[in-house]
Amino acid sequence: MIRQLIEKIQKTKAPICVGLDPMLDYIPEHVLSKALEEFGETLEGAAEAIWQYNKEIIDHVYDLIPSVKPQIAMYEQFGIEGLQAYVKTVNYCQEKGLLVIGDAKRGDIGSTSSAYATAHIGKVQVGSNRFTAFGTDFLTINPYLGTDGVKPFVDVCKEEDKGLFVLVKTSNPSSGEFQDRLIDGRPLYEMVAEKVVEWGAQSMDGTYSNVGAVVGATYPEMSRILRKLMPNTYFLVPGYGAQGGTAEDLKPCFNEDGLGAVVNSSRGIIAAYKQDKYKKYGAEHFGEASRQAVIDMVTDINRVL
DSSP, X not given: OHHHHHHHHHHHTOOEEEOOOOOGGGSOHHHHHHHHHHHOSSHHHHHHHHHHHHHHHHHHHTTTOSEEOOBTHHHHTTHXXXXXXXXXXXXXXXXXXXXXXXXXXXXXXXXXXXXXXXXXXXXXXXXXXEEOSSOOSEEEEOOTTOXXXXXXXHHHHHHHTOEEEEEEEOSSGGGHHHHTOEETTEEHHHHHHHHHHHHHTTSEETTEESEEEEEOTTOHHHHHHHHHHOXXXXXXXXXXXXXXXXXXXXXXXXXXXXXXEEEEESHHHHTGGGSGGGGGGTGGGHHHHHHHHHHHHHHHXXXXX
């Protein structure tokens, strides 16, 4: 699966993913009011607004990018109706030729971990039939429970040719409370990185492994260390733009061949029309604003690679 992502990155010259993380206050009034008129001020109405918002953005950016990353919590908050919008979004992106990184950060052990893997990147057996539930191409996972929690996901990766991104060094300000703690003189995130390499060796796809790592753009010096520890691991990089990460901060995440990382931007793209830089598009043309924001992001990143 990682080879497919690399091929799409090379084709588009865009090492990015667009985070489809919709909040109701991101959605332009004309989209929201239309959905609520049709379905009422209900969970179904909110889910419809999210779906229409996503679709407009996807229609304007799909030809520029290799991948998207919907954060499932943004959909779960609206219950079953929200999850239906999530599934519609995943399916529509795949129809448009995009790879989908399901950002769910799942993590448990044994049969529970296997069930999460089946739901998001695998197939569930029902009698003589096998069905896809959420059907994303990649999934983010939490390694806190150790190999017992990660192995079931790796097993499904190998079986279905799917991918993972394991949390290693995240971009949030308090990530260091645990991730930077010294154990035998070394920070915990380095030890997690070494385990990611070990798990990834079981699912190689060419030069890189299907088991990737989440490495935040907000800590470039740590990214440089992690790049050396994980030369054949693809990085999913949050923290660019709205969280303060710059193109220069991203450079250590990449290998010398210009590959090795895919950079996420969420509200910087999907709510671009709210920024002064893109206000000329107006709320009516929010999709066009998102398209220009993608073009600007790709130009900015390629400038330093």
